[in-house]
Amino acid sequence: xxxxxxxxxxxxxxxxxxxxxxxxxxxxxxxxxxxxxxxxxxxxxxxxxxxxxxxxxxxxxxxxxxxxxxxxxxxxxxxxxxxxxxxxxxxxxxxxxxxxxxxxxxxxxxxxxxxxxxxxxxxxxxxxxxxxxxxxxxxxxxxxxxxxxxxxxxxxxxxxxxxxxxxxxxxxxxxxxxxxxxxxxxxxxxxxxxxxxxxxxxxxxxxxxxxxxxxxxxxxxx
Ligand code: HEM
Numbered sequence: 585x586x587x588x589x590x591x592x593x594x595x596x597x598x599x600x601x602x603x604x605x606x607x608x609x610x611x612x613x614x615x616x617x618x619x620x621x622x623x624x625x626x627x628x629x630x631x632x633x634x635x636x637x638x639x640x641x642x643x644x645x646x647x648x649x650x651x652x653x654x655x656x657x658x659x660x661x662x663x664x665x666x667x668x669x670x671x672x673x674x675x676x677x678x679x680x681x682x683x684x685x686x687x688x689x690x691x692x693x694x695x696x697x698x699x700x701x702x703x704x705x706x707x708x709x710x711x712x713x714x715x716x717x718x719x720x721x722x723x724x725x726x727x728x729x730x731x732x733x734x735x736x737x738x739x740x741x742x743x744x745x746x747x748x749x750x751x752x753x754x755x756x757x758x759x760x761x762x763x764x765x766x767x768x769x770x771x772x773x774x775x776x777x778x779x780x781x782x783x784x785x786x787x788x789x790x791x792x793x794x795x796x797x798x799x800x801x802x803x804x805x806x
Contacts, residue, residue: 593663596659597659597766600659607653625730664695700748701751719735720732736803
């Protein structure tokens with residue numbers, strides 16, 4: 585049985601995390617097309633399905649991307665689980681008086697934050713990809729799916745998305761910083777810079793993602 589070292593596992597976490605973050609940025613830019621109107625947004629969603637043609641048959645690229653994201657997600661969760669188990673095994677008895685270590689809120693919520701993000705992703709796919717949990721649920725009209733999803737009388741959906749996206753932001757604020765440290769930013773100055781960049785990137789994502797449901801809620805997009 586292969587037993588990867590903890591350093592290897594941290595590199596797996598960092599690289600798979602970066603793949604997922606890249607997807608999040610591309611997905612956010614795609615979502616922002618909603619501000620250009622139904623035709624542009626629907627055109628973009630349909631283009632995603634034909635991306636890679638005529639080299640690849642229709643939807644193949646989409647499935648390759650889905651497979652890549654699934655592999656990155658499994659690798660990320662697997663490495664996190666093994667690293668946590670090793671950390672626990674190294675200290676089986678809890679400290680009687682655990683010294684207050686300086687760690688940020690986002691660092692302390694990585695595990696539960698990660699679980700919330702994972703549950704959200706499953707809900708979100710059933711909502712806006714397959715349409716099973718969407719009031720419109722028409723794969724040919726993603727614009728209408730989004731607008732009906734975040735309609736004012738469904739404010740609780742916007743609330744749920746807001747909580748999930750804030751959880752994504754907190755998870756990334758620490759995750760991007762950790763990845764930068766694992767991949768070489770070891771000096772104090774490098775780590776400070778990595779922390780600022782991680783917070784800035786997370787803020788861009790949170791604001792970009794939240795702008796869509798709030799634009800629908802306030803009637804800016806209808
Ligand atoms: C308010 C914010 C968001 C909106 C409006 C939104 C919108 C959408 C829409 C419309 C689709 C379906 C695209 C299509 O028709 O092919 C989709 C798919 C998806 N979204 Fe989001 N999304 C949001 C946030 C997120 C977040 C935060 C994540 C990750 C944690 C995420 C992950 C995904 C994934 C994995 C898919 C499936 C892509 C595929 O079909 O392979 N989304 N999203």
